[in-house]
Amino acid sequence: xxxxxTKDAPAAIGPxxxxxxxxxxxxxxxxxxxxxxxxxxxxxxxxQTKQALENLRAVLxxxxxxxxKVVQVSAFLDDINDFAAFNEVYxxxxxxxxxxxxxxxxxxxxxxxxxxxxxxxxxxx
Numbered sequence: 001x002x003x004x005x006t007k008d009a010p011a012a013i014g015p016x017x018x019x020x021x022x023x024x025x026x027x028x029x030x031x032x033x034x035x036x037x038x039x040x041x042x043x044x045x046x047x048q049t050k051q052a053l054e055n056l057r058a059v060l061x062x063x064x065x066x067x068x069k070v071v072q073v074s075a076f077l078d079d080i081n082d083f084a085a086f087n088e089v090y091x092x093x094x095x096x097x098x099x100x101x102x103x104x105x106x107x108x109x110x111x112x113x114x115x116x117x118x119x120x121x122x123x124x125x
Contacts (some may be wrong), residue, residue, distance in 0.1 A: 002124070006062035009055040015111065018059045021124035026063040029074070030118040031055040032110055033047050033063040045082040049089040052117045057093070064125035067093055076116040080105035081117035086115065 004019035005011075009031065012018055019028040033041040033048035034055070041051035060066050073094075077086060083103065099119070109116050 004059060004063040004124075006058055008036055008058035008062065009014075010036055010038050010098075019063050019098075021063055024122065024124065025071075025122040026060060026065045026069075026124045028056055028059050028063075028119045028121070030074075030116040031059065031097045032116045034111070039048045040111060040113065043081075045077070045085045046089050048114045049086050049117075052113075053089065053093045054113050056117055056119060060119075060121055063121035063123070065121045068095070069122040070094070070099040071122060072120045073099050074118045075101065075103040076106045076109060077103060078106060078109055078114050082114065 002021040003017045006018065009018055012029065013086060017046065018031050019026055031052045033051035035041060037052065041048055057067055075086065
């Protein structure tokens with residue numbers, strides 16, 4: 001197993017890696033809307049989703065993969081009523097064939113954010 005770390009995404013805020021590469025796959029930890037400097041992205045679900053997905057992309061690229069190699073996405077929203085707005089931003093990051101995906105509402109997310117996104121992708125260095 002190989003650890004992935006990049007300064008182009010926020011540092012882990014606990015005892016975990018931004019991602020790991022194992023068995024030819026990249027497993028990216030949940031990304032929340034913190035800037036690479038660790039500052040919470042202000043705004044609603046659209047702005048926060050964009051930042052979380054930009055972080056996801058940065059970690060994947062650091063691993064030698066990319067959004068086009070993502071096979072599965074898990075997304076967590078603090079309000080399922082934000083689903084349509086989340087989907088609109090999400091669709092601007094991914095193209096067909098779209099990854100398999102689960103989106104669920106949760107009662108709370110770290111730092112009080114509105115969204116967290118994790119994924120599994122092919123590839124890796």
